[in-house]
Amino acid sequence: MSFEQCEIGFIGGGNMAEALFGGLVAAGRDPVTVLVSEPNDDRRGTIAARHGVIVTADNRDVAANCETVVIAVKPQVMAGALEPVSDELAARRPLLVSVAAGITLDSLDRFSGGGCPIVRAMPNTPALVGRGATALVANDTATPAQRARAEEILAAVGITTWLEKESLIDVVTALSGSGPAYFFLIMDALCRAAERRGLDGETARLLCTQTALGAATLAMASEDSLERLRLNVTSPGGTTEQGVNALKAAGLERALDDAIGAAEGRSRELSKPS
Numbered sequence: 001m002s003f004e005q006c007e008i009g010f011i012g013g014g015n016m017a018e019a020l021f022g023g024l025v026a027a028g029r030d031p032v033t034v035l036v037s038e039p040n041d042d043r044r045g046t047i048a049a050r051h052g053v054i055v056t057a058d059n060r061d062v063a064a065n066c067e068t069v070v071i072a073v074k075p076q077v078m079a080g081a082l083e084p085v086s087d088e089l090a091a092r093r094p095l096l097v098s099v100a101a102g103i104t105l106d107s108l109d110r111f112s113g114g115g116c117p118i119v120r121a122m123p124n125t126p127a128l129v130g131r132g133a134t135a136l137v138a139n140d141t142a143t144p145a146q147r148a149r150a151e152e153i154l155a156a157v158g159i160t161t162w163l164e165k166e167s168l169i170d171v172v173t174a175l176s177g178s179g180p181a182y183f184f185l186i187m188d189a190l191c192r193a194a195e196r197r198g199l200d201g202e203t204a205r206l207l208c209t210q211t212a213l214g215a216a217t218l219a220m221a222s223e224d225s226l227e228r229l230r231l232n233v234t235s236p237g238g239t240t241e242q243g244v245n246a247l248k249a250a251g252l253e254r255a256l257d258d259a260i261g262a263a264e265g266r267s268r269e270l271s272k273p274s
């Protein structure tokens with residue numbers, strides 16, 4: 001089979017890859033220009049049927065044909081996926097885009113044989129529903145046009161922003177990478193508190209999740225600081241003020257600072273070359 005028409009290739013066809021190529025196809029990209037390399041037979045059948053993309057079991061087909069290679073395997077199999085095709089990558093030097101947590105630009109350069117333009121992306125799970133938040137950082141080899149190509153792929157599943165230096169990716173991992181779990185924890189605790197006071201679980205969840213969505217939507221639409229937005233809905237002597245005071249007295253701000261620090265530290269540890 002010829003793969004000549006394939007422009008964007010994926011190494012690994014799991015959840016994050018499917019969100020990305022699904023987003024690109026939904027945005028109008030011709031699915032036959034997308035090649036996905038995936039070892040699992042059933043999974044290949046599923047993604048080909050769902051999206052019309054071209055599939056292969058051989059990572060070399062992607063390395064040998066695509067201008068852009070998105071690497072969407074688990075961090076622990078990254079070296080095993082890239083090193084066997086590094087001869088092809090080093091000879092052709094396609095744009096590599098990695099979404100793997102904790103794998104540095106230097107490691108990616110080493111695994112891919114050296115010399116490729118590389119963009120490292122840190123997306124988060126809401127990308128799976130088109131509401132991702134992705135930070136990007138590029139190596140010096142990547143041109144502005146290649147950076148724009150990488151950004152277009154991640155923009156198919158949410159908002160994107162560029163980082164000036166790679167070390168900031170550990171803070172991003174702690175903030176938006178791990179962030180969905182913090183919000184789930186907070187929403188769960190709020191719902192339980194409401195249930196303990198008599199509200200049924202279904203109603204509590206509906207009101208709480210819509211409130212989170214509404215607060216986030218208001219914050220995204222406004223140029224006011226987050227503090228100003230909070231003050232706008234906190235009348236002196238009212239109910240919100242009492243609730244906010246209780247959160248502050250219980251140390252919420254300190255707890256969240258600790259959470260970011262702990263997650264950032266762990267991200268840095270995981271990024272150290274083994």
Ligand SMILES: NC(=O)c1ccc[n+]([C@@H]2O[C@H](COP(=O)([O-])OP(=O)(O)OC[C@H]3O[C@@H](n4cnc5c(N)ncnc54)[C@H](OP(=O)(O)O)[C@@H]3O)[C@@H](O)[C@H]2O)c1
Nearest residue numbers: 012014015016040072073074075081099100101123124125
């Ligand atoms: N999911 C998220 O929300 C999210 C968020 C941020 C970053 N990421 C990053 O995205 C990457 C993928 O995560 P995911 O959640 O999509 O994982 P996933 O669903 O497990 O997808 C990984 C896919 O790669 C395949 N694979 C394994 N070894 C391979 C190889 N040597 N060559 C080609 N394909 C291979 C796997 O096949 P088998 O199942 O047959 O092994 C699987 O289909 C990870 O590095 C993760 O850090 C994900």
